[in-house]
Amino acid sequence: MFTDIINAIILLLNFVFMPALSYGSQLALGALAVTLVYAVLRFANFAQGDTMAFSTVITILITWLLQKSGINLGFMPTALLALPCAIIACLIYVLLVDKFVYNYYRKQNSKPITIVMASVGVMFVTGGLVRFILGPEHHIFADGARFIITAREFKVMTGFSEGLAIKTSQFLTITIAILLVGFVFYFLQKTKTGKAMRAYADNQDLALLSGIDPDKVVLATWMLVAVLTTIAGVLYGLDKGFMANSYHQLLLPVFAAVIVGGIGSPMGAIVGGFVISFSEMMLTYAYKKFLIYLLPEVLQPDSLVQFLGTEYKVAISFVILVIVLLLRPTGIFKGKVI
Amino acid sequence: MSQYNIRVVVTFGIMFLLLLMVGFGQSWSLSLSILNLCLISAIMALGVNIQWGYAGLFNVGIMGFTALGGLSAVLISKESISEAVSAGGMKMLVAIFIFSLTVGVSVYIHKKFKNKWMIIATLLVGYFTTRYFYVDAAQSIEAINPAFSGYLGGLHLPVLLSWIAGGFLAAGAAWLIGKVALGLRTDYLAITTLGISEIIIAIIKNEDWLSRGVKNVTAIPRPVPYEIDLQQAGWFKNLVEKIYAGSLDLLPVSEQAATLNAYISDASIVLVKLCYSGLFIAVLLLIIILAGLALNSPWGRMIRAIRDNEVAASAMGKNVKQRHLQIFVIGSAIAGLSGAMLVTYNGQFTPGSYIPLRYTFLIWVMVIVGGSGNNLGSVVGGFLIWFLWIEAEPVGFWLADLSTSFLDKENYIRQHLLNNAQYIRLIFMGAVLLVVMRFSPDGILPETNKKL
Numbered sequence: 073m074f075t076d077i078i079n080a081i082i083l084l085l086n087f088v089f090m091p092a093l094s095y096g097s098q099l100a101l102g103a104l105a106v107t108l109v110y111a112v113l114r115f116a117n118f119a120q121g122d123t124m125a126f127s128t129v130i131t132i133l134i135t136w137l138l139q140k141s142g143i144n145l146g147f148m149p150t151a152l153l154a155l156p157c158a159i160i161a162c163l164i165y166v167l168l169v170d171k172f173v174y175n176y177y178r179k180q181n182s183k184p185i186t187i188v189m190a191s192v193g194v195m196f197v198t199g200g201l202v203r204f205i206l207g208p209e210h211h212i213f214a215d216g217a218r219f220i221i222t223a224r225e226f227k228v229m230t231g232f233s234e235g236l237a238i239k240t241s242q243f244l245t246i247t248i249a250i251l252l253v254g255f256v257f258y259f260l261q262k263t264k265t266g267k268a269m270r271a272y273a274d275n276q277d278l279a280l281l282s283g284i285d286p287d288k289v290v291l292a293t294w295m296l297v298a299v300l301t302t303i304a305g306v307l308y309g310l311d312k313g314f315m316a317n318s319y320h321q322l323l324l325p326v327f328a329a330v331i332v333g334g335i336g337s338p339m340g341a342i343v344g345g346f347v348i349s350f351s352e353m354m355l356t357y358a359y360k361k362f363l364i365y366l367l368p369e370v371l372q373p374d375s376l377v378q379f380l381g382t383e384y385k386v387a388i389s390f391v392i393l394v395i396v397l398l399l400r401p402t403g404i405f406k407g408k409v410i
Numbered sequence: 411m412s413q414y415n416i417r418v419v420v421t422f423g424i425m426f427l428l429l430l431m432v433g434f435g436q437s438w439s440l441s442l443s444i445l446n447l448c449l450i451s452a453i454m455a456l457g458v459n460i461q462w463g464y465a466g467l468f469n470v471g472i473m474g475f476t477a478l479g480g481l482s483a484v485l486i487s488k489e490s491i492s493e494a495v496s497a498g499g500m501k502m503l504v505a506i507f508i509f510s511l512t513v514g515v516s517v518y519i520h521k522k523f524k525n526k527w528m529i530i531a532t533l534l535v536g537y538f539t540t541r542y543f544y545v546d547a548a549q550s551i552e553a554i555n556p557a558f559s560g561y562l563g564g565l566h567l568p569v570l571l572s573w574i575a576g577g578f579l580a581a582g583a584a585w586l587i588g589k590v591a592l593g594l595r596t597d598y599l600a601i602t603t604l605g606i607s608e609i610i611i612a613i614i615k616n617e618d619w620l621s622r623g624v625k626n627v628t629a630i631p632r633p634v635p636y637e638i639d640l641q642q643a644g645w646f647k648n649l650v651e652k653i654y655a656g657s658l659d660l661l662p663v664s665e666q667a668a669t670l671n672a673y674i675s676d677a678s679i680v681l682v683k684l685c686y687s688g689l690f691i692a693v694l695l696l697i698i699i700l701a702g703l704a705l706n707s708p709w710g711r712m713i714r715a716i717r718d719n720e721v722a723a724s725a726m727g728k729n730v731k732q733r734h735l736q737i738f739v740i741g742s743a744i745a746g747l748s749g750a751m752l753v754t755y756n757g758q759f760t761p762g763s764y765i766p767l768r769y770t771f772l773i774w775v776m777v778i779v780g781g782s783g784n785n786l787g788s789v790v791g792g793f794l795i796w797f798l799w800i801e802a803e804p805v806g807f808w809l810a811d812l813s814t815s816f817l818d819k820e821n822y823i824r825q826h827l828l829n830n831a832q833y834i835r836l837i838f839m840g841a842v843l844l845v846v847m848r849f850s851p852d853g854i855l856p857e858t859n860k861k862l
Contacts, residue, residue: 116597118470118604176848185468185596186847189774192470192600193843196771200836207830320766324608327601335595375545379537383616390605394590397602401594 075232080365082234086223092346092353094242094311097249100345101304102322103329104256104338105297111273111336112293113174115187120326122198124305125319127162127298129205131306132213132314134158139215147217149240149310155302163298169194170294178290195323202316212313214241241310252303253342256296260338265292273336321386325352328389332396334403343404352388355379414858418786421854425793439676442683444800449690450752452792454769455776456697456785457744463783463857464705465737466717468600471587473769474607475742477614477761478583479576479749481621484759486572487631488564494551494619495562501547502562502619505540512536551619561622570633573693573750580746581739583610588738593731599738607770614761621761628758634685640678650677686755693751697744698785705785713737767836772799775843781853790854795842799835806834 102120109117134154144150173194177187220243223235260266265288272279272289280286305319312318329348333340358376367373380388396403425448433441454476461467469475515536516529552560583606591602614621621627640646647670651658654673658666704710716723716730724730753759772795780791810831814824846853 116601118600173844173848183466183596185466185600188597188600189468190844190847192771192774193840193847196767197837197840197844199767200833200840204830204833204837321608324601324605327604331598331601381616383612384609386605386608386612390602390609393602393605397590397594397598401598 076365079232079234080362082232082236083362083365086234086236088350088353088357090236090238090242092350094239094245094307095353096346096349097245098304098308098311098345099322099325099329099349100342101249101252101300101307102326103333103341103345104253105300105304106326106330107333107336107338107341108293108296108300110330111338112269112289113178113187115174115184115191116327116330116335118188118191118323119169119195119198120301121320121323122195122202123162123166123301124308124322125202125314125316126165126198126305127158127302128305128309128314128319129202130161131155131158131302131309132206132211135213135215145216147240149214149216149244151213151306151310152244155306158306159299159302162302163295166294166298166301167291170290195320199316199320202319206314206316208316210313210315214310214313216240239311241307245307245311248303248307252300256300256338259296265289269293324386324393325349325389328393331393332403334405337403337405340403340405347404348389348392351392352385355388356382356385414855417855421790421794425790425797428797439679439683442680442687444797446683446686446690446755447752448793448796449687449694450748450755451773451776451796452789453690453694453697453748453751454745454773455780455788455792456694456701457741457748458773458777459741459780459782459785459788460701460744461738461741462777463788464710464713464717465734466596467592467734467738467741468596469603469738469741470600470766470770471603471605471607471610472745472773473764473766474603474610475580475583475745476749476752476769477607477610477764478579479573479746479751480753480759480764481614482576482579482746483569483572483630483750483753484621484627485564486567486575487569487754488627489566490563491554491559491561494554494559497554498547498549498551498619499562501543502551505543505547508536508543509540512540548617548619559622560625561619561627568633569631569754572754573747576750577743577747580749581743584739584742585735588735592734592738607766611761611764614764621759624762626758626760626762630753630757630759632757633689633754634682637675637678637682640681641674646678646681647674650674653677690751690755693747694789698789701785771836772796772839775839778843779846779853781855781857783857784853784855787853787855787857794854795839798842799839802835802838803832806838807831809834 102124106117106120109115109120131151131154134157135149135151138144138150138153143153145152173190174187177190217240220238220240221236223237226235226237227233258266260270268279268284269289269292271282272284272286276286279289308319308322325348326345329344330341331344332347333342333344356378358378360373360375360377363377364372429441429445432444454472457475458469458472461469512532512535516532519525519528519532551562554560587599587602587606591599615623617623618625650673651670654670658670661669705713712723712728713733715726716728716733720730776791776795777788778791779795780789781787807828810827814821814827817824
């Protein structure tokens with residue numbers, strides 16, 4: 073009886089908790105980028121998903137180059153070596169886009185919805201670029217060891233009949249996400265540029281009056297966005313493989329995370345990311361085996377006991393979004409609503 | 411003539427010339443296909459223009475609304491599969507009824523008691539009962555002859571009715587979205603429309619009992635005659651013979667019959683497409699006239715006043731949220747109508763082809779390039795951008811071919827570029843959108859009554 077309960081818990085940890093934790097971290101990093109752009113530059117950046125795809129494409133190209141010349145990281149994926157270059161490429165790309173597209177509307181003081189529309193234009197151009205370079209197919213670019221602990225090793229180690237596998241990509245995602253979020257919060261709270269960013273986000277006129285250079289704030293924001301976007305995109309790609317369309321569709325869960333947490337609030341973006349990822353995983357997981365462990369034989373289910381098919385993942389983030397908009401449009405951490 | 415009128419005449423003249431060029435240069439059948447798709451695009455663009463140009467509402471989910479229109483074409487016009495209906499129809503109805511009842515009761519509880527535990531309990535009970543009937547029903551429907559049907563079929567009514575039904579279906583979805591997202595931040599509407607369109611596509615692709623999913627529905631009945639019937643009709647043969655009498659007489663007698671048959675089959679294709687064009691032009695004109703009347707009425711002035719200054723308009727006692735809801739529903743209904751028209755014209759419903767890059771994005775480019783706020787502008791944009799879109803693919807391919815012609819035929823880069831050349835036009839269209847937005851935000855035909 074006792075081992076059955078432990079087995080059931082391990083099952084959930086393996087198939088729900090770990091994937092949700094790493095997917096949630098990826099969403100949180102993406103959402104953090106969206107929320108930063110929203111707070112400082114004041115528009116919802118629809119190009120986020122496709123920009124993530126763009127920097128992942130750069131990473132994949134560099135990874136292939138490295139693999140060809142025989143450089144690798146042993147059991148770690150080679151893509152990590154490509155990250156710095158990809159971040160720089162992504163930064164150059166977003167700065168160019170800012171210079172040629174957003175800067176103009178910012179100087180004009182355009183309505184936010186006009187800038188949102190421009191970002192939709194950028195989204196489609198970026199999407200086209202991504203498909204032009206790598207096509208619409210599925211690419212797997214993770215190399216090195218697939219697992220840190222395989223399910224079998226875990227079973228041998230503990231003696232339980234269920235195994236808890238830890239994928240390298242999951243381990244990397246969680247560690248890097250913790251480090252990166254720590255860095256972003258330190259940057260925003262302690263450094264001078266970070267403080268300037270927060271002041272600018274809080275009250276633009278007052279910030280300008282006290283001598284904060286707006287161009288510097290914008291530059292710092294795009295730098296953070298480039299780092300977050302690239303890392304989120306590459307980690308997602310290491311986990312699930314690269315496909316242009318699935319990156320495009322990441323936009324909805326990312327936005328849902330931002331709004332659930334409270335638009336413009338960095339803490340909210342992270343919490344929102346995990347709310348979305350855990351609801352997605354918990355509602356699309358088939359609980360059949362879990363219940364077989366826990367219930368007496370008479371009550372055991374025949375069906376999969378799945379709330380929603382995995383093809384409706386996108387619906388879950390939407391439903392959460394709608395519930396939040398109906399009940400608490402400001403989100404968990406009171407964001408801006410006007 | 412004022413400068414604006416000259417612009418209108420010139421742009422429509424250019425469009426006409428382009429179609430004539432394709433007609434004389436390539437074939438009339440191709441020219442008419444381009445014209446028909448241009449007309450449908452123009453109607454979609456009008457729907458978006460009503461939302462964006464009149465009221466400043468940003469809809470990123472046009473794809474979803476057109477897909478709903480397409481679905482209605484299937485549900486209205488296909489004959490029903492009687493075995494499927496008797497196998498699972500009743501249970502499916504019960505499932506849908508329980509689902510709506512659950513939603514209704516939860517909304518009622520939310521309004522009346524504000525007790526979240528009661529709502530959660532209702533939702534849970536409703537979910538499991540719906541699920542109990544739904545799974546069984548879906549399985550038994552999909553099990554019946556899956557290679558040819560495997561779905562419920564439709565009502566077997568004239569397909570033209572589906573155009574109206576498609577409008578209503580899209581309007582219903584838009585009403586729900588509007589209720590949730592209007593009255594909050596302006597970009598919330600954009601985000602929720604993005605979500606609903608992804609969900610509509612997910613449902614249409616995966617609910618085989620409803621739409622056959624990615625197995626597609628083909629042979630949707632037509633509102634116009636079939637080519638085969640025309641080719642065998644006596645009056646049509648005589649008509650073609652009369653038209654081509656001059657050129658037929660020049661040929662030797664032995665070839666006359668064969669040539670006449672070729673002429674008849676060509677003419678039947680052209681006539682069918684012309685019939686479609688007539689229908690589409692009638693719908694387009696009707697919408698333009700109605701939209702123009704609405705825009706110049708007191709209601710239209712109120713809408714524009716709200717767009718230009720929401721605070722002032724609401725200070726004057728105008729109900730901003732209600733007006734926004736109205737206009738959002740009307741615009742989406744037009745998108746739904748055009749979706750049904752497109753499926754009717756294609757004769758098949760292919761859920762896999764509904765991609766945002768084609769529907770949402772291209773329509774937006776049409777509206778912005780044509781001139782937001784101007785109905786004729788949307789028509790011009792619809793024509794021009796669709797024409798460019800069709801022509802950009804060969805041009806992109808040609809560019810890729812030319813720029814890599816110094817490379818070997820088997821060269822990896824050359825192969826890759828040629829394979830992906832079709833995506834060049836996406837980049838090109840996106841660039842057009844961004845450039846027009848920035849340097850000529852009024853578009854080709856600017857809004858005429860901007861000043862109130």
